[in-house]
Amino acid sequence: DGGITQSPKYLFRKEGQNVTLSCEQNLNHDAMYWYRQDPGQGLRLIYYSQIVNDFQKGDIAEGYSVSREKKESFPLTVTSAQKNPTAFYLCASNRDGAYEQYFGPGTRLTVT
Amino acid sequence: GQNIDQPTEMTATEGAIVQINCTYQTSGFNGLLWYQQHAGEAPTFLSYNVLDGLEEKGRFSSFLSRSKGYSYLLLKELQMKDSASYLCAVRDLASGGSYIPTFGRGTSLIVHP
Numbered sequence: 001d002g003g004i005t006q007s008p009k010y011l012f013r014k015e016g017q018n019v020t021l022s023c024e025q026n027l028n029h030d031a032m033y034w035y036r037q038d039p040g041q042g043l044r045l046i047y048y049s050q051i052v053n054d055f056q057k058g059d060i061a062e063g064y065s066v067s068r069e070k071k072e073s074f075p076l077t078v079t080s081a082q083k084n085p086t087a088f089y090l091c092a093s094n095r096d097g098a099y100e101q102y103f104g105p106g107t108r109l110t111v112t
Numbered sequence: 113g114q115n116i117d118q119p120t121e122m123t124a125t126e127g128a129i130v131q132i133n134c135t136y137q138t139s140g141f142n143g144l145l146w147y148q149q150h151a152g153e154a155p156t157f158l159s160y161n162v163l164d165g166l167e168e169k170g171r172f173s174s175f176l177s178r179s180k181g182y183s184y185l186l187l188k189e190l191q192m193k194d195s196a197s198y199l200c201a202v203r204d205l206a207s208g209g210s211y212i213p214t215f216g217r218g219t220s221l222i223v224h225p
Contacts, residue, residue, distance in 0.1 A: 033212075035215075040217070040218075041217055042215040042216050042218045043155070043215040045212065048210075050210050056206065059214075088152075090155075099142075099143050099145060099160050099203060099211075099213075100145070101213065102157075103156075104154060
């Protein structure tokens with residue numbers, strides 16, 4: 001079945017450690033996105049990529065990094081520079097020019 | 113950037129009708145989307161409006177007025193499973209030349225018997 005996968009569902013890390021969240025899609029979508037969601041909040045855009053080997057900062061990119069070496073994959077690294085990394089992270093994708101985004105199941109990251 | 117405003121929480125009775133409003137301010141509008149999100153899950157797409165008017169899809173309808181910067185999501189014949197957060201998102205032109213959605217904070221709808 002086509003879709004977006006994120007792993008793991010739950011992730012725990014110690015403060016000061018970098019952590020990478022995976023996002024893979026087999027929908028052949030060009031555009032991919034990373035969002036962060038805090039309790040009772042909407043989705044805030046971290047990074048997005050419209051094409052392989054290119055990506056753009058979103059509204060809250062500080063403390064995060066991404067890569068887009070393959071069309072199917074858009075991993076997000078939460079660095080130790082991110083002051084409040086504990087959150088629910090959602091990856092999404094869509095066809096070039098399409099309005100509907102498809103979301104992965106999310107990764108809940110807890111940093112203590 | 114955008115300013116998207118929607119109520120934080122609403123309650124309604126099973127079988128009733130509820131209207132969730134969304135107001136926005138944007139410079140390069142290219143459509144408004146509504147998503148449903150159950151707690152701890154990913155958002156799922158409900159509707160898309162780019163022209164003024166009402167779009168109906170089963171029990172759910174969405175309305176857009178571009179001149180007023182206003183949209184609403186109408187849910188009819190409410191069911192308990194409709195208890196969820198409803199996210200309003202506006203597509204706007206980003207600096208890179210692509211249309212990127214910006215999400216509101218979401219409206220938590222509680223349906224009670």
